[in-house]
Structure formats: C-alpha cells, structure tokens
Amino acid sequence: MNQPVQGGAVVELSEVSMYYGSRKVTDAINLELRRGEVLSIVGPSGCGKTTLLRAVAGLNRPGSGEIRVDGVPVAGAAPEGVSMVFQHFGLFPWKTVEANIAYPLVVRGVRKKDAVEQTRRLVEMVGLSGFENSYPHQLSGGMQQRTGLARALAVNPRVLLMDEPFGALDAQTREVLQFELLDLWATSAVTTLFVTHSIEEAVLFGDRIAVLRGQPSSVVELIDVNLPKPRERSVMATPEFARLREHVWNLVMSNEVPA
Amino acid sequence: MTQNHSSAARARRYFASGPGHPVVLGAVGLGIGLVVWQIAGSAEPVLLSTPGRAWNAFIELVVSGKLFTALGESGVIFLIGLAIAIVVGVGYGILVTRARLLREGTQWLVYALQAVPMVAVAPIVLIVMGFGVGAKSFVVFASAVFPILINTMEGARHAPPELLDTAHIFRSSERRIWRDLLIPHTVPYAMTGIRQGIAMAFVGTLVAEFFLNATGIGGLMLSASSRFDISTVLALTVLSAVIAVSLMGLGRLLESRFSSWRGEEGR
Numbered sequence: 001m002n003q004p005v006q007g008g009a010v011v012e013l014s015e016v017s018m019y020y021g022s023r024k025v026t027d028a029i030n031l032e033l034r035r036g037e038v039l040s041i042v043g044p045s046g047c048g049k050t051t052l053l054r055a056v057a058g059l060n061r062p063g064s065g066e067i068r069v070d071g072v073p074v075a076g077a078a079p080e081g082v083s084m085v086f087q088h089f090g091l092f093p094w095k096t097v098e099a100n101i102a103y104p105l106v107v108r109g110v111r112k113k114d115a116v117e118q119t120r121r122l123v124e125m126v127g128l129s130g131f132e133n134s135y136p137h138q139l140s141g142g143m144q145q146r147t148g149l150a151r152a153l154a155v156n157p158r159v160l161l162m163d164e165p166f167g168a169l170d171a172q173t174r175e176v177l178q179f180e181l182l183d184l185w186a187t188s189a190v191t192t193l194f195v196t197h198s199i200e201e202a203v204l205f206g207d208r209i210a211v212l213r214g215q216p217s218s219v220v221e222l223i224d225v226n227l228p229k230p231r232e233r234s235v236m237a238t239p240e241f242a243r244l245r246e247h248v249w250n251l252v253m254s255n256e257v258p259a
Numbered sequence: 260m261t262q263n264h265s266s267a268a269r270a271r272r273y274f275a276s277g278p279g280h281p282v283v284l285g286a287v288g289l290g291i292g293l294v295v296w297q298i299a300g301s302a303e304p305v306l307l308s309t310p311g312r313a314w315n316a317f318i319e320l321v322v323s324g325k326l327f328t329a330l331g332e333s334g335v336i337f338l339i340g341l342a343i344a345i346v347v348g349v350g351y352g353i354l355v356t357r358a359r360l361l362r363e364g365t366q367w368l369v370y371a372l373q374a375v376p377m378v379a380v381a382p383i384v385l386i387v388m389g390f391g392v393g394a395k396s397f398v399v400f401a402s403a404v405f406p407i408l409i410n411t412m413e414g415a416r417h418a419p420p421e422l423l424d425t426a427h428i429f430r431s432s433e434r435r436i437w438r439d440l441l442i443p444h445t446v447p448y449a450m451t452g453i454r455q456g457i458a459m460a461f462v463g464t465l466v467a468e469f470f471l472n473a474t475g476i477g478g479l480m481l482s483a484s485s486r487f488d489i490s491t492v493l494a495l496t497v498l499s500a501v502i503a504v505s506l507m508g509l510g511r512l513l514e515s516r517f518s519s520w521r522g523e524e525g526r
Contacts, residue, residue, distance in 0.1 A: 057428055077430070084428045090421040094443045103439070104429040155429070 007035040008191030009070040009081065009158035011056060016065035017216070018051045025051055027216035028065065033159075036189035040202035042252055043212030049195045053161050056193060057084055069159060083157035087164040089148040091136040098123065098132040101150045108155070122150040127180075142173035149181070153188075160192045166201065178204065179233055186230035199252065203244045204231060211251045221251055308490040313497065316490035325479065333464050333475030336392060340399020341460040348404045348456065349449045352411025353441050356418070357433070373405040377463060381470035395467035395474075402463025406455035414448025415441055450517040454510030461503050 011033040018026045025048035033039050041049045054060040056067055058078040067074040069082060083104075084090075091100045101122050105115040123132055126146040136144050145165060152160060165181075166174040178201065185192075185205075194205050202209050209223045225244060227235045235241050293310050300309035308316075320326040355362040377398060384401075388394035418441055426436045468477025476495060483491035 054424075057424075059424055059427060078428045080430070082428070084424075086421055086424070088421055090425040092422060092425075092439065092443075095439075103425075107426075107429050107431045107435055107439075 007158075008160075008189065010035055010068075011159055011191060011193070012068045012071075013052070013056070014066050014068075016052065016055065016062045016067060018048050018055060018060065019063040020048075020051065024063070024216040026212070027214070027218050029212075029217075029219060031210055031219065031222075033191050033193060036191055037207045038185070038192040038194055038205050040194045040196060040206030040209045041212060042196060042199055042202045042209060042248060043217060044252060045197060047212040047214070047217040049197075049212060050163055053163055053193055053195045056159070057082055057161055079159075081155065081158035082161065083152040083155055083159070084161040084163065085145070085148050085152045085165040087167045089136070089141075089144045089168070091144055091147055091151075093136055096133050096135055097128055097139070097147050100136070100147050101154055103151060104155045118154060122154055125153075125184075126150040140173070141169045142177055145169060145177060146180075157190055160190050162192060162194045162196075164196055165194075167197070181205070182231050182233075199245055199248050200236070202248060203227075203241060204236065209244075209248060211248060213252065223248065306489065308493050312490040313494040316488070317494040317498070320479070320491065320494070329475045329479045333468065333477070336395040336399050336467060336475070337460055337464045339392070339396040340463060341403050341457065343396070343400045344403035344407055344456055344460065345449075345453060347400070348407030348452060349411050349445070352408045352449070352452075353415045353437065353445055355412060356415040357441075369405070369408065373409070377402050377466050378470065381466060385471055390471035395464075395471050398467035398471070399460050399463040402466065403456035403460035406459060407449065407452035410452030410455070411445055411449045414445040418444050446517050447514075450514040454507070454514045457506050457510040458503065461499075461506055465499065 011031075013029050013031045015028045015030060016026065017024060017028055025046075029052060031039070041052065043049055051060055055062050056069070056074065058074050058076055061076065069079045072079065092103070095103065098119055102115050102119045105118060110118070123129055126149055128143060128146055128150070131139065131143065136147065139147070145168075149165070166177055169177065182205070192205075194202070196202050196205075203225060206225050207229075208225060210219050211221045211223070212218070213220045223244065227238070227240060227244075296307075297309050297311070300307045300312070317326075320329075355365065380401065381398060384394050384398055388397055422440050422444075423436075426440055431439065464475070465477040465480075468475045469481060472478075473481045476499060480492055480495045483495065
C-alpha cells in the first residue's frame with residue numbers, strides 16, 4: 001500500500017439520468033474520470049450528487065444511460081475494485097477495528113495470513129495502532145472514519161467513491177483528516193469521485209470540479225483546478241485557490257431555485 | 260405540575276429504596292397469601308385445600324417419583340418444541356426480509372395463524388399427528404414460534420442500510436451477509452422473541468398435555484383433578500407458577516446478555 005497505486009480505472013458516465021421514485025433528479029449527465037484523477041462533485045443539496053455516486057457503485061440503477069468502469073458497464077452488482085467511504089462510516093458495530101478493516105479481504109476469501117498482514121499495514125497507515133481491538137462505539141468519529149478509509153483501501157481499489165467522507169465530523173477533526181488524505185494521495189493516486197457540499201473541500205481535493213445544478217440537475221460547468229500537486233495545506237492561502245472557491249461558490253449559489 | 264412530578268419521584272425513591280425492600284415486601288405478600296389460603300381451605304375443605312395439605316401432596320409426588328417422571332416428559336416436549344421454534348422463527352424471520360416474494364406471499368398467513376388460539380387447533384393436531392411426543396412438541400412449537408418469528412422479522416427489517424451497502428460494495432455473498440450483518444444485528448431482537456417464546460412454550464406444553472394424551476405435569480394435574488384431589492392440583496399449580504417464573508427469569512437474563520452491544524451502540 002505504500003508504493004503508488006498505478007493509475008486506477010477510467011470511469012465514464014454517459015447520458016445518465018437518475019430518478020428518485022418518479023422524480024427525475026439528474027438529467028443525462030456526461031462525465032469522464034481519467035485514470036488517477038480526483039473529480040469533485042458539488043451542488044446544492046438534493047441535486048443528485050450522492051445518487052450519482054451510488055450509481056457508480058452499483059447501489060442505484062440509472063433510469064437511463066450507462067456507467068462504465070474501464071469500459072465494462074456497471075449492471076446492478078458492484079464492480080470489482082470499486083471501493084467506497086461512507087459519510088456515516090458504515091462500520092459493523094459488532095466487529096473490532098481490525099475485523100472491520102479486514103472485512104473486504106475476508107469476503108473476498110483472501111488467505112488468513114495475508115489478510116492479517118495487510119490489515120496490520122493498513123491500521124498503521126491510518127494511525128490506529130493500539131486500537132485494533134476496539135469497537136467502533138469506543139472510538140471518536142475521526143477514528144471511525146480512519147477505519148472506514150483503511151477498509152476502503154484494503155482492496156487496492158481502482159476507483160474510490162467518497163460520499164461526504166468528512167461530513168459527520170467536527171471541524172477540527174475534519175481538517176486533520178483532510179490533510180492526512182492529501183498525504184495519502186501524494187503516494188497513491190487512484191481514480192476518485194469525491195462528493196461534498198463543502199466548496200473548499202471540492203477545490204482542495206479536486207483535479208477537476210463538476211458543478212451540478214437544476215431540477216433535474218445537469219453539469220453546469222466542469223472546472224479544471226490548476227493548483228500544484230501533490231496538494232498541500234498551503235494552497236488554501238493562494239489567490240488561485242480563493243479565485244476558484246469564489247467561482248464555484250457563485251455557480252452553486254446563484255439563481256438557485258428556492259428549495 | 261413540576262412539583263407534582265418531583266413529589267412523585269420522591270415517592271418512587273421512597274418505595275424503591277426505603278424500609279420496604281422488594282424482597283421483604285414480596286415475602287410479606289406471600290405470607291398474607293398463604294394465611295388467606297389456609298383460612299379459606301379450613302372453611303371449605305372439600306373445594307379448597309390448605310397450604311399444608313398441598314405441601315404433603317407435593318412431598319408424596321416427590322417420594323413416589325411420579326413428579327420427576329412427569330417433569331422429564333414435560334421437559335422433553337418443551338425443549339424439542341422450543342428448539343424447533345427458535346430455529347424456524349429466527350431462520351424464517353431473516354429469510355422473509357431478504358426474499359420479497361416470500362414475504363408478501365406469506366406475511367398474511369403468519370399474522371392470521373398467530374391469531375388462532377392453540378386450544379382450538381389441538382383437536383386438528385390430534386387427528387393429523389396423533390398424540391405422541393411429535394404431536395405434543397408440535398403444539399409447543401406452534402405456541403412459541405410466533406413471538407420469535409415476529410421479533411426476528413422486526414429486527415432483520417431494520418438492518419442498517421449503510422451496512423447493507425457496505426456488504427454490496429465489497430461484493431459479499433448472501434451467506435456472508437447473513438453471517439456478518441443479518442444474524443449479529445438480529446440476535447438482540449430474536450432474544451426478545453425467545454424470551455416471550457419460552458413463556459409461550461411453557462403454556463403450550465400444558466395445553467398439549469391437557470388436550471392430547473395426558474402425560475407430564477399437565478397429565479398429573481388432569482388425573483388429580485378427575486379424582487377431586489384438590490391438594491395435588493394446587494401443589495402442581497404452584498409448581499407450574501414457580502417453573503414459569505424461573506423460565507421467564509432465565510429468558511430475561513439471556514436477553515440482557517445478548518442485547519449488550521445494542522445498548523452501547525444506541526448510546
């Protein structure tokens with residue numbers, strides 16, 4: 001896990017319309033994630049960001065259109081190598097930290113010895129050494145999300161889906177984890193779809209930002225983030241960061257139909 | 260309003276921890292009950308017995324060995340019926356939440372069957388299954404299965420969606436979804452059902468022994484009452500109550516043991 005993961009997959013969304021019941025939430029979305037790219041998706045709440053992300057995971061089926069991971073259509077089942085970090089962590093309360101992280105390996109039938117070794121490495125990487133045998137309810141939110149992150153990375157994902165991964169954390173923990181995630185990405189670039197309602201987060205993490213708006217929503221602008229990589233905390237003080245943040249803010253907030 | 264509330268709270272505290280300790284209060288209540296029984300029994304010696312005579316009848320049952328034979332017979336059908344009820348109730352309860360067709364096809368039947376009193380079905384069981392251990396165990400099973408099934412269904416239905424998503428994302432097999440998610444999540448709910456099921460199984464045991472052929476504790480009661488041996492009947496009634504209370508206590512103990520993580524998670 002410590003050497004850079006090569007590339008990741010190409011993810012294509014073509015003409016994807018998602019429905020919530022009979023209501024159309026996204027209208028014919030076209031997006032392509034390049035190998036190893038981080039694409040942030042922002043938009044007002046209810047614009048279908050999470051629904052789209054879940055569709056890439058095979059958790060929701062598009063009403064029309066197609067999603068392909070390395071050319072292979074996502075049809076119902078979760079594609080191999082697609083991993084996800086949940087807003088509310090999605091940890092098994094009756095499993096220890098170690099067992100939660102090992103879960104994807106055990107499900108895949110990885111040999112016990114290899115699973116144990118890999119899990120130990122992941123625990124170390126996310127800074128949870130000493131907490132292997134704790135249960136989620138004994139941990140802070142930040143530590144729970146580190147567990148969730150380690151679990152997502154356990155399968156050497158080709159695609160990482162992050163659904164508001166820091167949304168349930170307090171402000172300080174959130175910042176700490178943000179910069180740890182940046183560090184992690186400096187060594188392992190994997191194709192990532194990053195859904196957030198924090199515009200700062202979208203700019204900080206994204207190589208590009210897709211702004212969704214409207215009902216049903218569509219991509220109003222796809223913005224290239226020309227900030228140096230690997231990203232560091234210092235970019236937040238640059239004029240370019242401020243310019244991008246303002247630009248995205250205006251796109252998200254302007255002409256918003258009252259909810 | 261607040262004053263009322265606080266005085267009520269004070270009264271509760273007084274009764275909970277004051278001079279009237281629950282065990283002491285319970286013993287006093289029991290004592291009064293026995294005295295009343297003694298007086299009533301002396302006044303009406305034919306219809307009612309006295310605690311003393313009931314005790315003698317009880318000792319006689321113990322000495323003759325009849326009691327242990329009966330307890331063994333009752334115990335066998337109780338355990339067989341309850342064990343099958345747990346396996347079927349928990350298994351089917353989880354299965355129906357995973358299989359929509361099965362759920363929608365059989366849910367009405369479950370609720371309808373649950374409402375049928377066991378006493379009404381006993382003659383049918385007799386005709387179809389005879390009156391051996393199998394038939395009686397079936398009556399116990401049918402009495403105990405519904406609370407277990409319904410509580411399990413309730414629990415399995417509320418399996419956390421985010422965990423189901425997690426299982427889906429990591430391409431878990433159905434077998435592993437049961438093992439990692441559905442069973443551990445459902446156990447505390449199922450235990451609530453099993454606690455209720457234990458009480459129902461006990462009632463079912465006596466029903467089976469009354470309405471099929473007379474064996475076990477129920478059989479002893481039946482034959483004693485046909486001889487107008489009121490002392491034995493009352494002795495067995497008290498014994499049944501003691502067994503029922505002990506079984507329920509055991510059930511509650513099991514339930515609290517298995518629901519410990521549920522409490523912690525809901526913190």
